[in-house]
Amino acid sequence: EPEVTQTPSHQVTQMGQEVILRCVPISNHLYFYWYRQILGQKVEFLVSFYNNEISEKSEIFDDQFSVERPDGSNFTLKIRSTKLEDSAMYFCASSDQKASSYEQYFGPGTRLTVT
Amino acid sequence: GENVEQHPSTLSVQEGDSAVIKCTYSDSASNYFPWYKQELGKRPQLIIDIRSNVGEKKDQRIAVTLNKTAKHFSLHITETQPEDSAVYFCAASSSGGSYIPTFGRGTSLIVHP
Numbered sequence: 766e767p768e769v770t771q772t773p774s775h776q777v778t779q780m781g782q783e784v785i786l787r788c789v790p791i792s793n794h795l796y797f798y799w800y801r802q803i804l805g806q807k808v809e810f811l812v813s814f815y816n817n818e819i820s821e822k823s824e825i826f827d828d829q830f831s832v833e834r835p836d837g838s839n840f841t842l843k844i845r846s847t848k849l850e851d852s853a854m855y856f857c858a859s860s861d862q863k864a865s866s867y868e869q870y871f872g873p874g875t876r877l878t879v880t
Numbered sequence: 881g882e883n884v885e886q887h888p889s890t891l892s893v894q895e896g897d898s899a900v901i902k903c904t905y906s907d908s909a910s911n912y913f914p915w916y917k918q919e920l921g922k923r924p925q926l927i928i929d930i931r932s933n934v935g936e937k938k939d940q941r942i943a944v945t946l947n948k949t950a951k952h953f954s955l956h957i958t959e960t961q962p963e964d965s966a967v968y969f970c971a972a973s974s975s976g977g978s979y980i981p982t983f984g985r986g987t988s989l990i991v992h993p
Contacts, residue, residue, distance in 0.1 A: 798980070808916075808924060808969060808983045821978055856923060860979070867912045867979045871923040 767791045769872035771857050777878045778847055786842045786875045788857030797840045798858040798869060799832065801825065808856065814840065847879045882907040884972050886984025894992050899960050901987045903970035904952040910972040912979060913946060913953050918986075919966045927968075928955070960991045 770789045778784050790797050799811040812822040814832055829845045840859075844851055854876050858869040883906040893899050905913075911932035916924035930937045930944045930953065937944050941960075946953040953972075957964055967988050971981035 796978075807985045810980050810982070813978060813980055821980060867973070868914070868926050868929065869979075869981070871916075871925070873923045 769857055769859055769870050771872040771875050773875060775876045780849055780879055781846050784844050784847055784877065786855050788840045788872055789838050790840055790859030791870055794859035794861050796860045799842045800856040800858065802854045849879050852877055852879045882910060882972055882982040884970060884982050884984040886970050886987060888987060890988045892990045893960050895960060895962060897960055899957045899989055901955045901968055902952060903984050905972040909974045912973045914971050914981060915944060915955050916969045917966045924969060962991050962993050965989055965991045
């Protein structure tokens with residue numbers, strides 16, 4: 766069964782540094798998402814992406830964040846100048862969002878630790 | 881925007897007992913309600929979902945009920961097993977919101993052998 770993959774599994778960075786989190790969505794999916802989960806808390810939506818542009822974003826997704834689909838398979842989340850409070854698990858998800866299927870498939874996550 | 885409340889935050893049961901987790905939502909336009917199971921350190925995985933045109937859905941030991949009038953939905957797990965221990969998240973979404981789910985805060989289910 767196809768799965769969403771993410772790299773790296775764990776990223777440690779110093780405050781102020783830029784990080785890029787990478788995701789490979791399921792190949793025939795058209796909608797891509799990033800979520801964040803701070804330890805012990807609920808999953809929070811960051812951004813959705815369709816047809817090579819952002820379709821929706823939350824209040825969390827401010828100017829320090831950006832997303833890109835640099836080629837036909839990868840989907841990246843860039844955090845420009847990391848802050849301590851960016852430490853969280855970041856999940857990528859994808860869906861085909863056909864009329865009969867709304868399921869989002871989550872990747873295994875990247876644990877970001879900002880020191 | 882949508883607001884999803886989930887209760888209880890923790891639920892401890894004996895193996896073989898039933899477990900019920902309840903969620904309420906605020907946006908009457910929400911029409912898709914997935915439930916995710918997240919084992920420690922792993923990705924959320926969809927275990928069951930329900931759409932607003934049905935009131936109940938069952939899959940083996942798991943069932944979900946939806947009351948659109950009251951805006952609440954529940955997850956029922958029967959004959960619980962230790963491997964059911966995990967955090968369960970409910971969510972609500974709508975076509976108007978591009979099916980982006982708003983998650984509840986999660987319920988930590990512990991099944992004691």
